[in-house]
Amino acid sequence: GEPGAIVLVDLDRFKEVNDTLGHHAGDELLGVVAGRLRDGLRPADTLARLGGDEFALILPRSDAGTVRRLLDELSAALAHEVVLDGVPLSIEASFGVALYPEHGRDVEELLRRADAAMYHGKRGASDIVVYAGEEMAAHSTQWLVVQAELRHALARDELVLHYQPKVDLRSGEVASVEALVRWQHPQRGLLPPSEFLPAAEQSGLIEPLTAWVLRRALADQAHWTSTGRCWSVSVNVSARNLEKPGFAEFVAGLVAEYGTSPGQLLLEVTETALAADARRAAQTVVDLSSRGIGISVDDFGTGFTGMSQLLGLPIAEVKIDRTFVADVLDSPQSQAIVRAVIALAHGLGSRVTAEGVETADVAYWLRRAGCDEAQGYLYSRPVPWLEIPMYEIT
Numbered sequence: 001g002e003p004g005a006i007v008l009v010d011l012d013r014f015k016e017v018n019d020t021l022g023h024h025a026g027d028e029l030l031g032v033v034a035g036r037l038r039d040g041l042r043p044a045d046t047l048a049r050l051g052g053d054e055f056a057l058i059l060p061r062s063d064a065g066t067v068r069r070l071l072d073e074l075s076a077a078l079a080h081e082v083v084l085d086g087v088p089l090s091i092e093a094s095f096g097v098a099l100y101p102e103h104g105r106d107v108e109e110l111l112r113r114a115d116a117a118m119y120h121g122k123r124g125a126s127d128i129v130v131y132a133g134e135e136m137a138a139h140s141t142q143w144l145v146v147q148a149e150l151r152h153a154l155a156r157d158e159l160v161l162h163y164q165p166k167v168d169l170r171s172g173e174v175a176s177v178e179a180l181v182r183w184q185h186p187q188r189g190l191l192p193p194s195e196f197l198p199a200a201e202q203s204g205l206i207e208p209l210t211a212w213v214l215r216r217a218l219a220d221q222a223h224w225t226s227t228g229r230c231w232s233v234s235v236n237v238s239a240r241n242l243e244k245p246g247f248a249e250f251v252a253g254l255v256a257e258y259g260t261s262p263g264q265l266l267l268e269v270t271e272t273a274l275a276a277d278a279r280r281a282a283q284t285v286v287d288l289s290s291r292g293i294g295i296s297v298d299d300f301g302t303g304f305t306g307m308s309q310l311l312g313l314p315i316a317e318v319k320i321d322r323t324f325v326a327d328v329l330d331s332p333q334s335q336a337i338v339r340a341v342i343a344l345a346h347g348l349g350s351r352v353t354a355e356g357v358e359t360a361d362v363a364y365w366l367r368r369a370g371c372d373e374a375q376g377y378l379y380s381r382p383v384p385w386l387e388i389p390m391y392e393i394t
């Protein structure tokens, strides 16, 4: 049959309201919640009151993505302030979701699973939990969890930036630092970007995430500049950011707000984000550059875009992907690629940075080949900016 879902909704602070303001306030709260849920549902959906402070939603003909969007809207609608007995409250609810047919084929089983999901949610950080059972395979459902938690992470400031220096191969000094985002997850510890960026990129969350990273990086830069370090800062941005109209203006506005210099900010964009059909991205690059903000082409050599497609664009830096750097001492092909990229980039007036430099021998080879800057575990892993050595790394 068609996909569908059963969702249990449980209010988080109902008992508190009942106990402190009395039953009439509790009843009024349930009425408000029922009204808001009903208003948010579609004609074919069903809202049921299960007793206590629990509701059930039956959502026919809905896949995981549709369910997620609907629940996002419902939880946003619920969150609007309600005044009970003169006391303003925000309504928070937990959702337990079971998807048909992945999690069960009859109502009873789906309800049991939705209940299990909600029970887990109550003890965790997230307000939307999908019961994915033993399978856990359903990609979409895990995605729902990360997406819901990430929204909280942004609101609760659980993201952190680590910085990895780029070292000038001639002087041996730190030339600039790259911001790399991590998620300090309350249960799972420090998570690398691979654990949450895909979900952020698929949903709209990459926009607030990039905005958060830019703000934090510029604030940190203002701080280290005031302590005598003149490092420029690199921030990674996604294709989706570049496609958003007004992005260049937005970034320039932030630079002005933090009182830093546009020439000291570099945005790293992957080669594929600048592919020939990405017209709007290319426009944004030109716009950023005209405002003095530099563009770096990340992971160069891994896409199939090629230097020729970047020819018309104002590129400040080309970063050679670490797959070529890692085996440059052993592989004649990698040597040829690295030399070609350096020649082309220099011919176009761009700086070249090699990423993934792990040994002094590789750094030496790169320096002799004319590479400008290097980045990698040889110098430093990504660390909080205060842990970056101030002068000369050898």
Ligand code: C2E
Residues within 6 Å of the ligand: 164, 179, 180, 181, 192, 193, 194, 197, 210, 213, 236, 237, 238, 268, 298, 299, 322, 355, 356, 357, 358, 375, 376, 377, 378, 382
């Ligand atoms: P990237 O921009 O290519 O960043 C380099 C990645 O290689 C980082 O992984 C870094 O920790 C790792 N690395 C650095 N030096 C070495 C080395 O010597 N050897 C090896 N084996 N690895 C090295 P990380 O921090 O896990 O980031 C992964 C990717 O996530 C980044 O790749 C970037 O594409 C993306 N990313 C990170 N932060 C952000 C962000 O704030 N916004 C966006 N849109 N993407 C981000």
Ligand code: CA
Residues within 6 Å of the ligand: 010, 011, 012, 013, 014, 015, 053
């Ligand atoms: Ca409750």
Ligand code: CA
Residues within 6 Å of the ligand: 178, 236, 268, 298
């Ligand atoms: Ca990068």
Ligand code: CA
Residues within 6 Å of the ligand: 298, 299, 319, 321, 322, 355
């Ligand atoms: Ca890279």
